[in-house]
Amino acid sequence: MRRMLVALAAFALVGLLAACGGGRQDESGLGEDTIHVADAWARSPSEDVAAVYFSAHNGQEEEDRLIGASSPVAGRAEVHETVEEDGEMQMRPVEAVAIGPDETVEFEPGGYHVMLFELTEPLEVGSTITVVLEFERAGQVPVEAIVKPYVPEEGHMGDMGGMDEEGGMGATGATGMG
Numbered sequence: 001m002r003r004m005l006v007a008l009a010a011f012a013l014v015g016l017l018a019a020c021g022g023g024r025q026d027e028s029g030l031g032e033d034t035i036h037v038a039d040a041w042a043r044s045p046s047e048d049v050a051a052v053y054f055s056a057h058n059g060q061e062e063e064d065r066l067i068g069a070s071s072p073v074a075g076r077a078e079v080h081e082t083v084e085e086d087g088e089m090q091m092r093p094v095e096a097v098a099i100g101p102d103e104t105v106e107f108e109p110g111g112y113h114v115m116l117f118e119l120t121e122p123l124e125v126g127s128t129i130t131v132v133l134e135f136e137r138a139g140q141v142p143v144e145a146i147v148k149p150y151v152p153e154e155g156h157m158g159d160m161g162g163m164d165e166e167g168g169m170g171a172t173g174a175t176g177m178g
């Protein structure tokens with residue numbers, strides 16, 4: 001009986017240590033059991049569209065997925081990826097972006113990003129906007145993104161002019177963004 005109690009105590013201790021391990025927290029806060037977003041910024045190529053970039057770290061023990069976004073300064077938001085098609089960089093909506101446990105995914109020009117549409121007013125360079133990221137597990141994660149000047153990437157000098165006319169990600173519209 002006594003042996004049994006010792007075993008139980010040891011088992012409880014291991015459980016406790018495991019729980020502490022999962023909730024560990026260092027100075028950066030990256031050990032916390034949620035999604036951490038850093039270095040968020042935005043750029044706006046036109047009066048009513050903007051792209052948001054950031055670095056997202058998953059501090060959870062399970063995979064999480066970015067499944068949507070919203071912003072008080074935009075009528076709607078989409079999660080986008082940038083792909084090369086027929087030698088041109090195109091961006092298109094994705095259903096979700098998966099982030100593994102303890103993994104960091106960069107949302108950056110030329111890759112994943114959050115697209116804001118129907119801006120309530122043109123974004124002011126140097127100002128900060130709020131974007132709410134929607135994760136499957138972590139739920140809503142609010143992010144403050146600083147607005148940087150829009151500078152098209154070299155070699156992708158197209159503008160977003162085609163988007164308004166076509167009402168979507170036309171073949172000529174998205175070049176240079178994303």
Ligand SMILES: [Cu+2]
Pocket residue numbers: 051080081091092113114115177178
């Ligand atoms: Cu986009």
